[in-house]
Amino acid sequence: MAKRLVIVGGGAAGMSAASAARRVDPDLDVVVLEAGSHAAYGLCGLPYFLANVVPEIDSLRAYPPEYFREARGIDLRFEADVLRLDPARQEVHFQSGDGLDVLTYDKLVLACGATPALPPVPGIDDDHVFTIRRVDESSRLRALLDAGHVGRATVVGAGYIGLEIAEALSSRGVEVTVVEALPRVMSNLDDVIAERVEAEVRRHVEVRLGTRLRALTRQETGIDVDLDGSTPVVADVVVIATGVRPGSALGATAGAATGPHGALMVDASMRTSIPNVYAAGDCVNVNHIVTGRPTFVPLGPAANKTGRVAGTVAAGGAAYFPGVVGTAVVKVFELSVGRTGLTLDEALAEGFDAHATDAVGRSRAKYYPRSAAVHVRLVHTVDGHLLGGQMVGTGDDVAKRIDVLAVSLHAGLGVSDLADLDLSYAPPFAPVYEPVQLAAFAARPSVRSAS
Amino acid sequence: MAKRLVIVGGGAAGMSAASAARRVDPDLDVVVLEAGSHAAYGLCGLPYFLANVVPEIDSLRAYPPEYFREARGIDLRFEADVLRLDPARQEVHFQSGDGLDVLTYDKLVLACGATPALPPVPGIDDDHVFTIRRVDESSRLRALLDAGHVGRATVVGAGYIGLEIAEALSSRGVEVTVVEALPRVMSNLDDVIAERVEAEVRRHVEVRLGTRLRALTRQETGIDVDLDGSTPVVADVVVIATGVRPGSALGATAGAATGPHGALMVDASMRTSIPNVYAAGDCVNVNHIVTGRPTFVPLGPAANKTGRVAGTVAAGGAAYFPGVVGTAVVKVFELSVGRTGLTLDEALAEGFDAHATDAVGRSRAKYYPRSAAVHVRLVHTVDGHLLGGQMVGTGDDVAKRIDVLAVSLHAGLGVSDLADLDLSYAPPFAPVYEPVQLAAFAARPSVRSAS
Numbered sequence: 001m002a003k004r005l006v007i008v009g010g011g012a013a014g015m016s017a018a019s020a021a022r023r024v025d026p027d028l029d030v031v032v033l034e035a036g037s038h039a040a041y042g043l044c045g046l047p048y049f050l051a052n053v054v055p056e057i058d059s060l061r062a063y064p065p066e067y068f069r070e071a072r073g074i075d076l077r078f079e080a081d082v083l084r085l086d087p088a089r090q091e092v093h094f095q096s097g098d099g100l101d102v103l104t105y106d107k108l109v110l111a112c113g114a115t116p117a118l119p120p121v122p123g124i125d126d127d128h129v130f131t132i133r134r135v136d137e138s139s140r141l142r143a144l145l146d147a148g149h150v151g152r153a154t155v156v157g158a159g160y161i162g163l164e165i166a167e168a169l170s171s172r173g174v175e176v177t178v179v180e181a182l183p184r185v186m187s188n189l190d191d192v193i194a195e196r197v198e199a200e201v202r203r204h205v206e207v208r209l210g211t212r213l214r215a216l217t218r219q220e221t222g223i224d225v226d227l228d229g230s231t232p233v234v235a236d237v238v239v240i241a242t243g244v245r246p247g248s249a250l251g252a253t254a255g256a257a258t259g260p261h262g263a264l265m266v267d268a269s270m271r272t273s274i275p276n277v278y279a280a281g282d283c284v285n286v287n288h289i290v291t292g293r294p295t296f297v298p299l300g301p302a303a304n305k306t307g308r309v310a311g312t313v314a315a316g317g318a319a320y321f322p323g324v325v326g327t328a329v330v331k332v333f334e335l336s337v338g339r340t341g342l343t344l345d346e347a348l349a350e351g352f353d354a355h356a357t358d359a360v361g362r363s364r365a366k367y368y369p370r371s372a373a374v375h376v377r378l379v380h381t382v383d384g385h386l387l388g389g390q391m392v393g394t395g396d397d398v399a400k401r402i403d404v405l406a407v408s409l410h411a412g413l414g415v416s417d418l419a420d421l422d423l424s425y426a427p428p429f430a431p432v433y434e435p436v437q438l439a440a441f442a443a444r445p446s447v448r449s450a451s
Numbered sequence: 452m453a454k455r456l457v458i459v460g461g462g463a464a465g466m467s468a469a470s471a472a473r474r475v476d477p478d479l480d481v482v483v484l485e486a487g488s489h490a491a492y493g494l495c496g497l498p499y500f501l502a503n504v505v506p507e508i509d510s511l512r513a514y515p516p517e518y519f520r521e522a523r524g525i526d527l528r529f530e531a532d533v534l535r536l537d538p539a540r541q542e543v544h545f546q547s548g549d550g551l552d553v554l555t556y557d558k559l560v561l562a563c564g565a566t567p568a569l570p571p572v573p574g575i576d577d578d579h580v581f582t583i584r585r586v587d588e589s590s591r592l593r594a595l596l597d598a599g600h601v602g603r604a605t606v607v608g609a610g611y612i613g614l615e616i617a618e619a620l621s622s623r624g625v626e627v628t629v630v631e632a633l634p635r636v637m638s639n640l641d642d643v644i645a646e647r648v649e650a651e652v653r654r655h656v657e658v659r660l661g662t663r664l665r666a667l668t669r670q671e672t673g674i675d676v677d678l679d680g681s682t683p684v685v686a687d688v689v690v691i692a693t694g695v696r697p698g699s700a701l702g703a704t705a706g707a708a709t710g711p712h713g714a715l716m717v718d719a720s721m722r723t724s725i726p727n728v729y730a731a732g733d734c735v736n737v738n739h740i741v742t743g744r745p746t747f748v749p750l751g752p753a754a755n756k757t758g759r760v761a762g763t764v765a766a767g768g769a770a771y772f773p774g775v776v777g778t779a780v781v782k783v784f785e786l787s788v789g790r791t792g793l794t795l796d797e798a799l800a801e802g803f804d805a806h807a808t809d810a811v812g813r814s815r816a817k818y819y820p821r822s823a824a825v826h827v828r829l830v831h832t833v834d835g836h837l838l839g840g841q842m843v844g845t846g847d848d849v850a851k852r853i854d855v856l857a858v859s860l861h862a863g864l865g866v867s868d869l870a871d872l873d874l875s876y877a878p879p880f881a882p883v884y885e886p887v888q889l890a891a892f893a894a895r896p897s898v899r900s901a902s
Contacts, residue, residue, distance in 0.1 A: 012883070042816060042818070042883070044816070044876075044877065044878055044883075045816055045818055045819070045878050048818070048819060048879075053819070053820060054818045054819070059817075059818035060818055289873075299876070301873065301874065301876045301884075302873070304883050304884065305871065321871065322871050323873075324873040326873070327873045327875050327876075328875065328876075328877075329875035329876065329877045329880055329881070330877055331877060331879045331880065336879075336880065340873070340875070365493060365495070365496055366510075367493070367496055367499070367505045367511055368499060368504070369504060396847055396879075396880060399875050399879075399880030399881055400851035400852050400854070400855075400875065400880070400881070401851050401854075402875050403851070403852075403872075403874045403875055403885075404854050404858055406872060406873055406874055406875065407855055407859055407862070407864070407874075408858055408862070410862075410864070410868065410871075410872055411858070411859070411861075411862030411863075411864055411868075412862075413858070413861070413862055420756065420772065420773050420861075421854075421857060421858055422740075422752065422753070422774075422775040422776045422778045422791070422857055423752065423778060423854045423857055424778050424780035424789055424791070424850050424851065424853050424857065425750065425751055425752045425778075425779075425780065426779075426781055426782060426850065427496050427499055428499075428782040428787075428847075429780055429782065429787065430780070430851070432463070432493070432495075432751045432752055432755050433752075433755065434854075
């Protein structure tokens with residue numbers, strides 16, 4: 001009789017796990033239980049759907065459900081809301097259209113994703129208060145935008161998702177106010193980089209920093225957004241983008257060990273502390289290669305990769321996930337901003353004797369059209385051990401440049417190595433010295449001792 | 452009395468050496484002897500000057516001569532043509548405006564660059580036959596273009612310089628024929644990639660492969676371009692782009708050891724085999740990190756870096772150049788094409804048990820505007836040792852992506868490591884799996900054994 005792999009969650013991690021398991025073992029019974037009625041959507045694309053840069057929501061799907069069911073033979077079930085695990089009996093108990101149901105498993109993958117961390121304020125459940133994390137909710141907001149019902153919006157949270165949403169709404173002609181409890185935008189960047197981002201955001205929308213949401217009150221004319229330390233705003237819609245919490249409750253309640261941020265702890269093969277139970281995606285902590293410690297980084301690439309590893313291993317294959325280095329990139333209006341490794345703030349908090357070296361280079365040969373400034377910050381120890389980097393530039397100039405630093409962190413290269421790298425050069429694409437190399441020249445110990 | 456550093460050549464390597472030496476030792480007497488009357492020009496920009504993408508030739512200068520002389524205190528002399536070295540007496544003998552002259556040196560840096568390898572055919576010295584390697588010659592061709600005197604051009608050589616020039620001339624409305632002795636364009640790429648490039652070139656200009664230049668004959672109506680194995684062409688101008696030879700004669704005649712292609716042999720600190728004589732730039736061989744052997748790669752980044760190392764060491768500092776991995780990128784009309792490490796052909800010729808794995812990914816999330824195909828070829832051993840990579844795509848999509856492979860080669864990462872890299876992702880800039888990772892999944896040994 002075929003063994004059964006049950007996967008809880010039909011997001012990127014869950015569907016990656018299902019597909020990987022199918023590749024390893026074509027005879028395996030692979031069941032995906034998804035609480036909603038959508039699978040394999042690229043949630044990172046939702047801001048671009050709001051902006052109408054992506055006209056149709058279904059464009060965000062990796063594959064349609066029929067493809068998983070028919071071409072890949074995956075038993076993908078919608079509206080199947082898992083309520084409880086019984087690890088001793090290897091059972092999942094779930095609510096489906098037919099009432100309560102039970103499935104036994106040989107192997108289980110928890111890919112429950114993450115849920116928005118909502119501020120506990122009055123009015124947060126108003127139906128014009130949104131989080132852009134789900135397909136149905138995003139479709140509802142998009143319909144309001146398309147119908148011309150959104151003139152004013154307040155976005156709570158100035159992290160990268162909040163700024164993507166602010167840009168999307170602004171591009172639809174909405175008057176946007178961004179509200180952030182911290183004293184700066186993008187607190188996962190160092191000040192000097194975040195200030196560049198803040199200036200760009202202020203060119204397009206209103207920004208209120210150090211301001212906490214107190215209450216939302218429905219009025220005739222809209223929603224009164226009551227703020228701590230700032231005058232109230234009136235908005236037609238409010239979008240909450242104050243981060244996410246790992247969907248670890250199902251596993252934790254069944255006894256799985258959790259770590260930072262309450263996310264599930266897994267080994268490099270995505271095993272939880274419960275036998276035959278794996279976990280992947282935004283509900284787990286992964287290894288941070290720079291610190292060597294578990295970290296909660298709910299981003300798409302790790303969700304896909306950990307899902308693939310969990311599915312491979314659960315199906316009897318061998319795979320492991322070495323971890324992340326904390327790479328992220330975001331488009332903020334005309335700017336692009338990237339980071340990898342640790343910021344200076346993070347490195348100091350981790351106890352490193354860390355320093356930052358900044359340099360401004362060019363994206364192309366200085367004489368070539370569209371050559372623009374690229375600001376690089378390297379974070380490193382005084383003896384040239386690389387800890388991280390940040391970059392800010394225009395257009396497409398940053399996203400793939402930060403990858404040079406990401407690979408360097410994976411490989412343990414030092415600041416001196418960066419200066420020597422044989423990176424691609426041609427006047428239309430790059431200057432003879434990449435911006436990251438100018439920063440490396442300034443940072444490397446040998447130059448310091450020679451000067 | 453101040454010690455004297457003499458540098459032969461005012462190109463990228465020579466001026467990098469001069470500036471680096473000045474930083475290390477502010478009291479050093481730094482003399483640069485340049486045969487022409489230009490210094491520190493970015494020769495890679497010449498095709499864009501022809502195309503009028505760069506209107507003024509002086510935009511290609513890193514700095515004007517006065518800057519080197521006044522701000523950096525470098526004795527930069529033009530029209531100073533070095534004829535002979537006397538290593539025993541530490542003298543350079545040169546022709547200057549005043550006749551023959553002699554300078555003694557404490558340290559000498561040879562940065563003589565490279566010269567075009569001209570086919571030995573009749574008519575090659577016609578004044579409408581150009582090589583795009585020098586400022587004055589390029590200015591003369593540009594003036595002919597600006598005056599509308601160039602309707603038809605033949606470009607001999609379909610390497611990256613030949614194709615850049617073909618594109619530049621075509622963009623000026625010139626009817627271009629590209630002639631190449633080898634059976635394909637860009638013989639430094641594998642067939643599968645070169646064919647994509649060839650198709651793009653053929654969309655814009657005529658291409659004749661496997662066709663050797665036999666003679667150039669001046670007629671009333673233009674230059675008759677006589678070809679082996681192809682009908683003749685008539686052209687108003689002919690541009691020769693059949694590669695370069697290292698300018699190693701000065702050093703070699705004085706007894707400096709040479710290696711592949713006749714280029715000067717240097718150690719990692721740019722020392723030649725003659726005491727107190729260093730060399731840098733397009734006249735030297737450098738270490739190829741993948742093969743561990745000396746290689747002749749006359750490209751801008753290595754010229755700048757080796758110049759910097761030679762100048763630093765000659766002035767008493769410590770520096771070394773670990774070598775290159777063979778990275779190059781070029782814009783060819785709408786395409787961009789990059790390479791690093793070894794091609795499959797090169798790897799097999801080097802004796803590696805090499806394989807190639809091809810994959811086609813996307814430049815951005817598939818639903819995001821301007822998402823386009825990126826073809827990646829990985830070259831690797833069967834057990835996953837990375838030897839090189841090639842990429843072809845549109846616009847800016849390739850140049851900085853090839854750097855991921857370049858860094859991986861520097862660091863000795865394997866194919867399996869590539870699949871695990873935490874590379875930047877955001878829908879406007881990248882898909883969740885980079886094209887290089889799709890190729891890595893297909894190539895890595897663990898997947899092979901599992902399937």
